[in-house]
Amino acid sequence: MKISVIGCGYLGAVHAASMAELGHEVVGIDVDAAKIEMLSAGRAPFYEPGLPEILTSARESGRLTFSTDMADAAGAAVHFIAVGTPQKKGEYAADLTYVNGAVDALIPFLAEGDLVVGKSTVPVGTAADLAARVETVGASLAWNPEFLREGFAVQDTISPDRLVYGVAAGEPGQRAKAQLDEIYAKALSEDTPLVVTDYATAELVKVAANAFLATKISFINAMAEIAEVSGADVTQLADAIGHDARIGRRFLNAGVGFGGGCLPKDIRAFSARAEELGRGESVAFLKEVDAINLRRRQRVVDLVIETLGGQPFQKKVAVLGLAFKPDSDDVRDSPALDVAVQLHGRGADVLAYDPEAMANSARLHPQLNFAESVDAALQDADVVVVVTEWKEFRALDPVRVAELTRGKIVVDGRNCLDAVAWRAAGWTYKGMGRP
Ligand SMILES: NC(=O)C1=CN([C@@H]2O[C@H](COP(=O)(O)OP(=O)(O)OC[C@H]3O[C@@H](n4cnc5c(N)ncnc54)[C@H](O)[C@@H]3O)[C@@H](O)[C@H]2O)C=CC1
Numbered sequence: 001m002k003i004s005v006i007g008c009g010y011l012g013a014v015h016a017a018s019m020a021e022l023g024h025e026v027v028g029i030d031v032d033a034a035k036i037e038m039l040s041a042g043r044a045p046f047y048e049p050g051l052p053e054i055l056t057s058a059r060e061s062g063r064l065t066f067s068t069d070m071a072d073a074a075g076a077a078v079h080f081i082a083v084g085t086p087q088k089k090g091e092y093a094a095d096l097t098y099v100n101g102a103v104d105a106l107i108p109f110l111a112e113g114d115l116v117v118g119k120s121t122v123p124v125g126t127a128a129d130l131a132a133r134v135e136t137v138g139a140s141l142a143w144n145p146e147f148l149r150e151g152f153a154v155q156d157t158i159s160p161d162r163l164v165y166g167v168a169a170g171e172p173g174q175r176a177k178a179q180l181d182e183i184y185a186k187a188l189s190e191d192t193p194l195v196v197t198d199y200a201t202a203e204l205v206k207v208a209a210n211a212f213l214a215t216k217i218s219f220i221n222a223m224a225e226i227a228e229v230s231g232a233d234v235t236q237l238a239d240a241i242g243h244d245a246r247i248g249r250r251f252l253n254a255g256v257g258f259g260g261g262c263l264p265k266d267i268r269a270f271s272a273r274a275e276e277l278g279r280g281e282s283v284a285f286l287k288e289v290d291a292i293n294l295r296r297r298q299r300v301v302d303l304v305i306e307t308l309g310g311q312p313f314q315k316k317v318a319v320l321g322l323a324f325k326p327d328s329d330d331v332r333d334s335p336a337l338d339v340a341v342q343l344h345g346r347g348a349d350v351l352a353y354d355p356e357a358m359a360n361s362a363r364l365h366p367q368l369n370f371a372e373s374v375d376a377a378l379q380d381a382d383v384v385v386v387v388t389e390w391k392e393f394r395a396l397d398p399v400r401v402a403e404l405t406r407g408k409i410v411v412d413g414r415n416c417l418d419a420v421a422w423r424a425a426g427w428t429y430k431g432m433g434r435p
């Protein structure tokens, strides 16, 4: 099928390449000319495992092209909207400027019978509004929220764990479902769950999923706070409650908290939308989820300063990790970058290292100093802080690290190091919510 993907960022570039990989003829459209130039040359504009390989194979197949010109979307039967929905400046609500702009720009190129498919994460009610607009030219709309995780984006798109279609009632909805089934035919196995529902439910499924994940993380981080004042170990607590299949161990890793381009802004946008709908109190707990999460960044900063006897000025701090999670170069609302910036602001001599996220960090915070390698960051450090659990950091040998550093203090902001091994090598080990 001929498909367009409007917006080629972390979601759209992966979606476009994956759809070509599934055999469709795809044009990816973005207003960012530099991004389109890179993608057209077969290069990924951000770090995502597996993306370079599928970009290359899709390009060689001739099924994937990119353009800055919306006119190139004309002739596609299905148009995916994958533009950003960031938090509005100074507000909690989502900024829908890009979604509205993309749909307005697309409408002149839609033909009767075309299907516009929303993938961006939007406040409930957006799809119904957009549907009315695309219907003016005889097109229809479906809402197909995306659940991919950065770092696993290709795998999650090509083999999704479930698909949700929000469609219109009656015959147009049935037609939309048939078109989406055809697009995803090769991605669906016999037992991939498929939920076909209305627009509002599809929109809410997405924000509810992210709100639940954020709540799960803040729950365990709240337990970490209690563990810190009672001498308990939150990692053992997580293992023990996680054995209950109703709870499950995943997303119970306490640490510096969640970040990224989605969970933080999605819970805030959800709160704002609920308030607009007169039901702010129903999700008032999300404000607490957010507050717990932000306290954990502060906790890491405080721990580092505490280990330095309250005197961070001119002390060398090796910050290992800047990305919001491993296997990504994304630093949007990254707790790791936030910790580096705060420590720098408090007068510490911060030298940061991340395998993939330094260029993005330097663009946002040029005041920070970056090391060329993990060893260069560790050289003469008074304190080592791990804030993104890259494999390279988890595998560090405490005996070898001690040969590089000046002090032997490590703050493990992700509880990802072997505390016993580091202590055995003579280190003062400080974890999150564990003695
Ligand atoms: N990043 C992720 O892992 C996931 C993101 N989402 C949602 O997907 C949406 C996009 O997120 P990201 O890809 O992370 O954002 P992003 O910021 O990486 O990409 C958005 C892209 O849209 C482009 N754009 C803006 N206006 C445009 C227009 N009028 N026409 C064409 N292109 C335009 C921008 O230049 C940018 O390249 C958001 O709503 C997000 O919440 C959903 C699931 C996963």
Ligand SMILES: O=C(O)[C@H]1O[C@H](OP(=O)(O)OP(=O)(O)OC[C@H]2O[C@@H](n3ccc(=O)[nH]c3=O)[C@H](O)[C@@H]2O)[C@H](O)[C@@H](O)[C@@H]1O
Binding pocket: 121, 146, 147, 148, 149, 150, 151, 210, 213, 217, 250, 251, 252, 253, 254, 255, 256, 257, 258, 259, 260, 261, 262, 263, 324, 325
């Ligand atoms: O809407 C989105 O964009 C996506 O948001 C998240 O995916 P992502 O942001 O890529 O990353 P996650 O793996 O969910 O991690 C989010 C943050 O939580 C943190 N985290 C995760 C798990 C955990 O136990 N503890 C914890 O602190 C991570 O370090 C990271 O900062 C969701 O997992 C995806 O399903 C969703 O599609």
